[in-house]
Amino acid sequence: MLVGVPKEIKNHEYRVGLTPASVHELVTHGHRVMVQAGAGAAIGLSDEQYLAAGASIVESAKEIFARAEMIVKVKEPQPGECAMLGEDQILYTYLHLAPDPEQTAALVNSGAVCIAYETITGPGGGLPLLAPMSEVAGRMAIQAGATHLEKSRGGMGLLLGGVPGVAAGHVVIIGAGVVGTNALQMAVGTGARVTILDKNIERLRQLDLVFGNRISTLHSNAHAIEEAVLSADLVIGGVLVPGAAAPKLVTRDMISRMKKGAVVVDVAIDQGGCFETSHPTTHTEPTFMVDDVVHYCVANMPGAVARTSTFALNNATIVHALALANKGWRKALADDPNLRNGLNVCHGKVTYAAVAQALGYSYTPADTMLVS
């Protein structure tokens, strides 16, 4: 198969779909890989390294989209990229379609076979292609939150861990999945007081066993969220209902009653966000204020640590990239129900139930698309 890797074009996005090691893996299995010139230059992956791994270097994204049978990316295709996708071309990347009607319409119109990293499941459950970026974003959420608690960034001027004789800050984490757990580890490390909420009590039991009385766990409901948020200095939003738009758990009214200069980091913003007042921001302008509360809502947080993130992502994505290239999409999806769960849009149909439901499309089950 001819595989293409365009340079990412989202704001401050320096990750690359394939590392030289992943290119080498595909080439060893008999495939050809085209990489756009300079795709990895910002994170120290030179064109020479890609050439040495067996790729060819092409100048423009246009040529890659025109020729490749499978496009491997990181972020959802931007409008210009959607316009270049072709009928039956495989697109393998993050999509986050439920909160994004424009992108969904563009992918439906393209006729392409669109496989979303974030809905591919693992043999033991979970979302193994989302997990590495959630690890990164969860850890970064505390860094970003701590930085924006500084006065010069709009925050109340608070050091999360406090100092001897001065109380530590209160971090509230909503969602105890991969983002939440990684944020929890970092928050505990700073010496902050931490409360974590989830609907899944079994998950809270596991965290209680590991962290003991260094944290408070709370079953998530509207009342518990309100009480926790109103006493928080920093709130991290890390909930997920796979493939669906994030539930708005923190209302505008709660935000208006929070401490002035508190910070919210809405990691779930790529699925629409779990704060009613959120809207997506970029690394160039990561925050905005609502009622004197700093909102950090960057939809591609791992892009800021693109080198770490690219390697972590490739560790998880290469296995299915190989299956798709080796077998073609129909057989690869037929053989592997976990990969099949990644199919969101195919030949003009929406093939992921939560996306169809969120955006008012009729739903076509992925397995009905596998016969040619």
Ligand SMILES: NC(=O)C1=CN([C@@H]2O[C@H](COP(=O)(O)OP(=O)(O)OC[C@H]3O[C@@H](n4cnc5c(N)ncnc54)[C@H](O)[C@@H]3O)[C@@H](O)[C@H]2O)C=CC1
């Ligand atoms: N902004 C960014 O750059 C990034 C965003 N993300 C996003 O972060 C979000 C979280 O991802 P993961 O942690 O990997 O998901 P996950 O599936 O590991 O965890 C989500 C947790 O939310 C919980 N949850 C669901 N509804 C809830 C509710 N009403 N109250 C409390 N908890 C609830 C679930 O029980 C689960 O434990 C996703 O939307 C993901 O796409 C991930 C990486 C980067």
Ligand SMILES: CC(=O)C(=O)O
């Ligand atoms: C998961 C996601 O949205 C990201 O890594 O940018």
Ligand SMILES: [Mg+2]
């Ligand atoms: Mg997005």
